Amino acid sequence: MAETVKGAIEVGLAGCSIEDYTTRPNDPYYSLDVAVDRIKAAVETKNRLAPDFVLTARSEGPVQTQYEFDETIKRLNAFVEAGADCVYAPQLKDKEQIAKVLSAVAAPLNILAGRKNFHLTRKELGDMGGRARVHRRRPCPHRLWRLHGGGGRHEGQRRLRQFRPRTRHP
Secondary structure, three states: HHHHHHHHOOOOOOOOOOOOOOOOOOOOOHHHHHHHHHHHHHHHHHHHOOOOOEEEOOOOOOOOHHHHHHHHHHHHHHHHHOOEEEEEOOOOHHHHHHHHHHHOOOOOOOEEEEEOOOOOOHHHHHHHHOOOEEEEEEOOOOOOOOEEOOOOHHOOOOEEEEEOOOOOOO
């Protein structure tokens, strides 16, 4: 992970995503301990080289059953404790589940909008608490949008702000 993050920083990326998916069909997810160690290695590298680099930790598991959903929240919280700046669980599409994650996890939640079976608007997401980072699915994404709300100097406001390209790190 350290080399991946170092390479991403060296080419000037603003951030990257670390998944807990192994690509092994018979063992598709890293154990929680291994997944957390991967996040910690990435965090150590980004903090040393580029503290503003945004590290998103992904929990790829299903969320159809209560057990699966609870495990996803457990993993997302462990990733935040390991130092992830943002979390993402791509299987989250249901408004109720997203609201529960927003209340249970103390980090911004990445949301991929514009995909099959996802019908929430940015306004609906904003009304859920404001810590959702929303981007639209496109063949070649040009923009990421951050939904602001609750907390910070913009408390009580919900607005969209386009991320600006970062300057390249030395």
